[in-house]
Amino acid sequence: MDMFECGGWVTIWASSDESDCFIRIQHLDCHQKYVCIDLPDDVKKFITDNPKLRAPQLWKEILKTNPRPRFAQKSVYYQWFKQQQTNYRRSDDEFESAKILLKEFATGPAHKLAEIPMPESGGFRALGFVFPSVLRKWDGVIHEVALDSTFQTNKAGFECFALLGEVGSSGVPLGFILLKSNQPELHEKEKYIRAAIRFITVVWKIRVKQALSDKEITEINALLGELPDDIKYQLCFWHSIRAVKTRLSILGRHPAHYDAAEAFNEFNWIDRKFLLINQLDGELRTEVYNIFILRAYSG
Structure with a gap:
């Protein structure tokens, strides 16, 4: 809404004993009328009837029939997000919903995912899966794997660990682990990572000859504990350089x-x-x- 000089004043007067209060509002010019920015019913119907279109595609099509819409693109995205959410939400608890959804994708003729058996523990909520189609296609080609992780990338507070395999000098995702701790025991996180590595090497028989990870002791111990002793192991170059620079930047420390x-x-x-x-x-x-x-x- 545009802003302009309306000569508006708000005067508030209250008595000393706070028994009376007077408020006076003054405008020399009328404000613009408020307009409804809600999505029209026909736009909502169009979003519902086209579930396969992404939000940017929907907005592009909506502009063809509504070249100067009063509603915002964010409203279209929110409506699309709510619709997509109902398609995949299986429970109000997002972790339980993800577990149910994983079991659905891990069974049936499609078999798009395979669930990684995780250790039983009260200190962690864990979820892991691999992609059977990728492992079947490249099982004889993948000899180099990498373990990478992210933190604070979702509002639920789960850490995400990714298992990657090298195919034609490119990394392909083999599987993922989602972890969230609640007062875990010492080295407990390592058990979950080791379970995932064991799953792809023992169950899916990926023959690893070289492994790469961040400079993170939990990841390092998990790889060293599950992979053969004769493999070539190395750290992420960026993390190695960062560790050296950090060490060298500390002055006055006796070696x-x-x-x-x-x-x-x-x-x-x-x-x-x-x-x-x-x-x-x-x-x-x-x-x-x-x-x-x-x-x-x-x-």
Whole structure:
């Protein structure tokens, strides 16, 4: 609605004992008349009769018959959203509704989804599923998998973990896990992620040779616990660089004591002579020792 100088005033006077109150409203010019911005019945019917059209498509078609509508595009979207919601809502509790809907898609001739058996626990609400059509089509091709996660992406507070497989240098979704915790026990989240990884490797027999994950200890432990020891494992490059930059940005922190023998026992390609400069004897701190070198032995 347009705004203009109407010369309007509101005067409120109240007596000292608050027994009387007078209100005076003054307008020199009348305001514009309020108009109804509700969706007309014919527009509502058009939305109902075209359930397969998306909201932008509906708006485009509605503008053909209503070139200058008084209602907003958001109203059309809201009406479309309510209609779509009724098609998929099975319960007032959204988690129970999702479980019922998953069972519907996991049964019958279509069999679009397969439910991942999840551990029984009072600390988590969990839901997991995979796509059988993808796993059947690419089971002999997928050898590299990735585990990624998101947080605070929905108002219900569920974490979403995605299992991806590499096909032709592109990632294809294999399945998803939805988790929401309520005072969980230590390492309890890891059990759910491991159940999903076990499902695609044991039940669907995906032969993993390389795995990728975020720099998140729960994801790392789950992959290391369920996948063979001889696979190549790596962290997300972005998370690795971010961790290094964060570490280097902290000033005044003394590094932990470096044990050359312990390091060599874990990684035999590390030069036994390598030592942090601060741990060297003062007489050995020459220009040669000031150069930090990790030498990798070939063979």
